[in-house]
Amino acid sequence: MSHSHGNTPSANDPRQPSAAKPYTPRPIAPEDLPVDYSGFIAVILGVSGVMFRYKICSWLALIFCAQSLANMRNLETDLKQISMAMMFAIMGLVTNYLGPNRPATKK
Amino acid sequence: MNRRSFSTCFLLILYLISLHHHLLSASQFEGFDASEDDDVSDDSSDLHHSLPPPTITQSLPDPQPSSHDSTSDQSHPEPPQYSDPSSTTPFDFWDEDEFEGLPVEEIEAIDSPPTPENATETVDPETPQDTTAPSEKKKKSYAIEIGCVCFLIALGINYIVGKRENESLALAWAAKFASKDTIFHKNFSLLGVGDGVESPLLLKEALNVFKFYASGRRYCHGLLATMELKSRHDLISRVFNLVVPCKDEITVEVYMNEEAMDHVVFAMAKKKAAKTMQKEVKDLQRFAGIVSPPAGRKWVSEELNVISESKEVAGDLITDTVLDQVFGDKAMEKYGKNFMSMHISDQHPGKHRKMMLFKFSLPDAKHMDDIVRLVALIPYYIDLVGRYRLSSQARNKTETGRQKAAEEAYKELQNARQEALQKKKAERKKLMEEAEAKLSAEVIRKKEVKERARQVKKAMPKIKMSRGH
Numbered sequence: 001m002s003h004s005h006g007n008t009p010s011a012n013d014p015r016q017p018s019a020a021k022p023y024t025p026r027p028i029a030p031e032d033l034p035v036d037y038s039g040f041i042a043v044i045l046g047v048s049g050v051m052f053r054y055k056i057c058s059w060l061a062l063i064f065c066a067q068s069l070a071n072m073r074n075l076e077t078d079l080k081q082i083s084m085a086m087m088f089a090i091m092g093l094v095t096n097y098l099g100p101n102r103p104a105t106k107k
Numbered sequence: 108m109n110r111r112s113f114s115t116c117f118l119l120i121l122y123l124i125s126l127h128h129h130l131l132s133a134s135q136f137e138g139f140d141a142s143e144d145d146d147v148s149d150d151s152s153d154l155h156h157s158l159p160p161p162t163i164t165q166s167l168p169d170p171q172p173s174s175h176d177s178t179s180d181q182s183h184p185e186p187p188q189y190s191d192p193s194s195t196t197p198f199d200f201w202d203e204d205e206f207e208g209l210p211v212e213e214i215e216a217i218d219s220p221p222t223p224e225n226a227t228e229t230v231d232p233e234t235p236q237d238t239t240a241p242s243e244k245k246k247k248s249y250a251i252e253i254g255c256v257c258f259l260i261a262l263g264i265n266y267i268v269g270k271r272e273n274e275s276l277a278l279a280w281a282a283k284f285a286s287k288d289t290i291f292h293k294n295f296s297l298l299g300v301g302d303g304v305e306s307p308l309l310l311k312e313a314l315n316v317f318k319f320y321a322s323g324r325r326y327c328h329g330l331l332a333t334m335e336l337k338s339r340h341d342l343i344s345r346v347f348n349l350v351v352p353c354k355d356e357i358t359v360e361v362y363m364n365e366e367a368m369d370h371v372v373f374a375m376a377k378k379k380a381a382k383t384m385q386k387e388v389k390d391l392q393r394f395a396g397i398v399s400p401p402a403g404r405k406w407v408s409e410e411l412n413v414i415s416e417s418k419e420v421a422g423d424l425i426t427d428t429v430l431d432q433v434f435g436d437k438a439m440e441k442y443g444k445n446f447m448s449m450h451i452s453d454q455h456p457g458k459h460r461k462m463m464l465f466k467f468s469l470p471d472a473k474h475m476d477d478i479v480r481l482v483a484l485i486p487y488y489i490d491l492v493g494r495y496r497l498s499s500q501a502r503n504k505t506e507t508g509r510q511k512a513a514e515e516a517y518k519e520l521q522n523a524r525q526e527a528l529q530k531k532k533a534e535r536k537k538l539m540e541e542a543e544a545k546l547s548a549e550v551i552r553k554k555e556v557k558e559r560a561r562q563v564k565k566a567m568p569k570i571k572m573s574r575g576h
Contacts, residue, residue: 014486020297020323023331025310038188038343066262073313077195 039068039081043096046088050095065089115379117203120287200355243546262342269339269487276355277317278335279472281308284482285319295330298325314340326493328362328459330485334469355469356447359485363461367493368453370505372416375434376448381412388455394508405430409440415575416508424451424491433480445470451492463488 042064049058065086073076163202285291285298285308292298300310300320310318315336322329336355338344372394376384385391391414398413399419400406407413407425411434413420427435433443455462465485470477497505 012210014294014325014490015296015323016325017296019325019328020295021329022297022322022328023320025300056251058227061252062257063258063262066259067341067343070262070266070314071338071344094406 010020033073036071036078036081037070038064038071039085042068044090048089050096053092053096054101055096055102058089058096060084061089061092066102067071076095084088145170148233215502218503258290265342265345266340269345270343271317272339273317274311276336276472277309277311279475280334280357280469281319283475283479285321290479290482290486291319291321291330292323295321297321314338322484324489326364326489327366328364330359330361332359334358334404336469357467357469359465359467360459361463361485361489362459363453363463363492366459368461369492369495369497369500370416370453370509371424371492371495371497372422372452372454374414374448374450375407375411375412375425375453376414377446379416380410380448384448384450385414388450389456390452391450393512394454394505405435408436408443410439412445415507417501419498423495424488425509426491427486429487433484440481442477446481449488451488454509463492 009065040060043074044066045057046053049056049061068078068082068085071081160298165486186459263367284290296320298321299306300318301307304428308319310320313319315338317334317336317503319332319334320329322333324330337348337353374381374388374391374395381397385395385397393416394416398415400419401418401422403420406426407430413421415423415424430438433446439446445468447468448464449466450464452463453461463485465481465488466537467478
């Protein structure tokens with residue numbers, strides 16, 4: 001709750017309602033935001049999971065996606081990376097589990 | 108005799124050829140190499156009957172022989188034996204449609220009706236049946252999946268729990284210091300981040316970052332408190348914090364009025380932090396130095412270091428009240444545990460030049476009383492610095508220092524401008540050169556011809572032409 005006191009300040013009272021200025025948030029440039037390492041790692045793991053057919057990579061990509069989503073600060077800038085990472089992770093899991101099996105290695 | 112020996116020899120050769128042909132055909136099956144088949148015994152009767160009748164089932168596509176098998180294969184090249192329950196054949200892949208080379212009795216065995224349920228199976232006591240293998244294999248194959256799903260669930264649970272913890276901590280701070288009849292309520296006429304009357308006290312910038320704003324007080328524009336809490340909502344960060352511990356912090360920025368604050372550069376922090384501050388913070392680096400404790404006077408605890416522009420400023424800002432309440436030796440042990448640093452400066456880099464910065468660590472929600480005295484320092488120092496005026500001698504010193512700093516800043520700005528201009532000139536030159544290089548040879552030749560003509564014209568003697576009437 002925001003409190004505004006209309007009472008007139010006495011000699012002892014440090015409050016000055018006339019000097020009150022509402023809060024204006026400082027605009028933060030996307031470059032100034034902390035780097036989203038987990039999102040970046042998720043993308044790399046997701047891509048490697050799809051390309052090299054490693055289940056563990058796809059699972060780890062999904063985990064790092066969840067972490068990145070939890071630490072998301074700027075919806076616009078972070079969501080692109082997270083959605084891409086999520087797409088790769090899910091694609092990797094789908095291809096690994098529902099796709100054709102790897103060819104058997106002959107002895 | 109001779110003829111007889113010849114016939115036996117011929118029969119033997121035929122037999123060997125047929126046997127070799129048979130082995131070659133066997134090596135066509137997947138999982139067998141021709142090299143492996145060379146050591147198979149020559150007894151043809153063993154060849155068919157040693158193989159158990161195959162069950163018509165599809166074998167697993169990727170059977171993995173154990174490491175033990177692979178090592179034994181090198182020493183004794185035999186057809187590999189798989190403990191695959193679904194297939195009793197020694198082949199990697201069994202094709203249901205492939206019945207070539209099967210002896211008659213084997214086909215009959217396949218076609219024969221299954222044994223009754225009550226019939227006991229004859230089990231060779233020497234070869235124990237591997238019943239645990241399939242379940243172990245299943246467990247192994249799903250270990251990653253189970254682990255990852257469990258970890259994802261743990262992430263989700265931790266997210267909810269951690270988020271709640273951080274929110275409760277921030278709300279506990281707000282309830283203690285920003286609700287009705289508390290310290291900020293008594294000192295500021297506007298509390299909260301919104302414009303309206305019913306706007307929230309705290310602004311949630313991230314799951315672990317909360318902001319509180321207050322304004323409407325003498326000597327200052329406003330106050331912005333930023334709580335940077337541990338990333339409790341993030342399981343990976345939480346685990347990392349167990350290894351590398353960190354604290355919940357609150358940073359209070361007080362934006363002072365231009366006319367209220369005199370030339371003051373002062374900081375106080377724990378010894379390690381003070382050294383790093385003095386090296387890294389621009390205004391402290393330029394104007395201030397570490398102040399040694401004065402003789403014959405109460406001073407701050409040994410844990411703390413004071414950085415100031417002059418001893419006068421340090422002495423005036425560290426009052427007896429402050430020493431008794433927080434920064435004295437006895438008070439520090441009891442009330443100053445959560446103190447991290449304070450920085451008062453009229454030369455702050457950034458939008459607001461005149462600013463005070465207080466940094467404290469936050470206790471848990473149940474022990475918010477521990478920082479009551481630290482928070483009380485904020486309004487105390489606002490009034491103290493707002494009223495404070497330097498002596499003329501100290502003021503002259505500070506003014507010369509600031510003039511020098513301003514000149515240096517101006518020079519730096521000029522240098523930067525000149526560098527920018529030079530860069531622009533160089534770029535233009537480059538562009539011109541590139542444009543010239545792009546011009547075709549013919550255009551250049553034409554230019555040269557024109558230039559030559561102009562030169563010739565210049566060189567020609569000037570003749571005045573007069574008209575004859």
